[in-house]
Amino acid sequence: MSAPVIWLGIPAAAALILWAIRSERWTAIFGGSLALILSLLAIALPIDRAILFGNLSIRIAPVLEIFGRRFIISGSDQLILVLIYGIVAFWFFSAGVARIAHRLIPLGFIITSLLLGSLAVEPFLYAALLIEMAVLIAIPLLIPLDQRPGKGVIRFLIFQTLAMPFILMAGFLLSGVEASPSDVNLVIQAGLLLGLGFAFLLAIFPFYAWIPMICEEASPYAAGFVLMIFPTIGILFGLNFLDRYTFLRESRQLYEILRFIGIITFLTAGIWALFQRHSARLMGYASIMATGLSILAMSLPNSATSVGLVFLLIIPRALGLGVWSLALTTLKGTTNSLIFRDIQGKARSLPFASVAIIGAALSMAGMVPLAGFPVQYSLWRGVNEVSISMGFWFGIGALGLLVGALRTMATLVMSPKDTHWQSLESWAQRILLGLGIAGLILFGLFPQWSQIILASLPAVFERLGK
């Protein structure tokens, strides 16, 4: 048995079995449980060391070879597996309530497996091909067969597909740069192609227009999953590049470019968020801002701190998007659309969903005492130490989302005086949304819970983490 078979092969195989289960509830229970087990196994099972079961000794090999190429999952990658499968489990358990389990879980397992495979494959240029396959599989997840595809899903397909050729070509040039690092032209060409590839892949400014569109067109829960998993793996893939190539790691210009791109992505999305009149589009802009934050974190001068922040940003992003998209799905079940006009006064009939939307939005805007606050505050301080003006623009961007969140709150509570308070959510929705809100508050009050991640970082990225 090898680690790639357990964490990449089993979920992909399980996807086919889960496809056959017709019940939304059971699909969610089995899918969520399997993801949770995979996350727990990543904590409990040592890779490449003997495990004794009585007289029986087994060893989980870190390498799986397919057609001469290798998938490697070593002990140092276990943190990523714990994080990703933990987040996916949280997502899958709630999928039954969102009534999308039958579509999300099988496709979600294949997507997760392909994306994790993209981090594990050697030579790692094959990653771009695996990511593209995941993109293709995400299309039926976003748009069911009975729904007309809008511009958002088309642009998602186009932009993500365009990322692949750029990254593959950059990979070829980077191997040349490794051989002759003094060739400035080659470095510029490789950097340009790599930059374009990641700009498409991570949907950074100005290639993020599809994100709010997709939030408007697709099921908020499916869109939330895609907006959680693709940028998270994309950022880790980017860190892999930085960790691997010395000339990238040691280039001062690269960090300046990253800082500029990060702040402009964060700021522009924040400004757009300010003017939104559609609560799902607002979630899309919040997700773009989260990507901007991760890029900003990558740009900080101390590489160990920056990688730590990138990892710490994953949890509030996943939690925020999960709670937000589940609440939007609940809301969407009772209204024609998620435009402000249609959701006005819904707090009186859907209080759990309303509080969840406001809480998630405020958390992603970095408001105290929610999950997004501790890490965004640390990041803001780090950015201020580098440049006060960048820190100022950071504040403006966050303010944009904050005002957007407050406008959503005002809309949700704006109802006639004599409207009675009631809760139309089901018990399952109340419990899951309540747990989500509690999670947002607890991770804000006890940020040290996520600090455990930092201890394993030097092992994940050999050079960046130190």
Next chain:
Amino acid sequence: MPEQFLWVAVFIVLGASISLLLIRDWRISLAILAFQYVGMFLLVSSHWPLGMATAKLITGWMAAAILGMTQSGSPNFPQQENSWPEGRAFRLFISALVLIAVVSFAPSLLTWLPGISLPVAYGGLILIGMGMLELGITVQPLRVTIGLLTVLCGFEILYASIENSILVAALLSVINLGLALVGAYLINADQPVQQTEEAE
């Protein structure tokens, strides 16, 4: 392969990609797409063994067949373009601009990718440019899929000159077929519900 053949291939991909921009009939478009892969096959075979290059050709034809079968099975309804401007003269003009850009950039590509010949650089860049143009002026699933296949076709021509791994070729073929299947899915999803019910 003699260089004259490669230049013939360049003219094939040039003619095919411009025709794809101008012609709106899906049957003719898919036939042209299939023909475009012949040009790709000729260009790729200058770097790859014949067997591998043939696999690319067959993959392309399969992709075109998938799209064709889906489109033929779906009810016809007016294909509206929301982009502006949308006339043939405009498309021809803009494709001439792309061609100028390709002609000016292709020689410098020879220094980026050692071992690549000028016709291969032209062929690859023409397809990438025209494919991008197609993607920029339409949101119809069929046209978008054709545009993406054209861009990938151009990229694969260039990439073949630097990478001859069978596994990469196989994965790229899987992606081409996957793209065609996703295109087919989007075409099916694009049918107005009422018409689909009538068809049933």
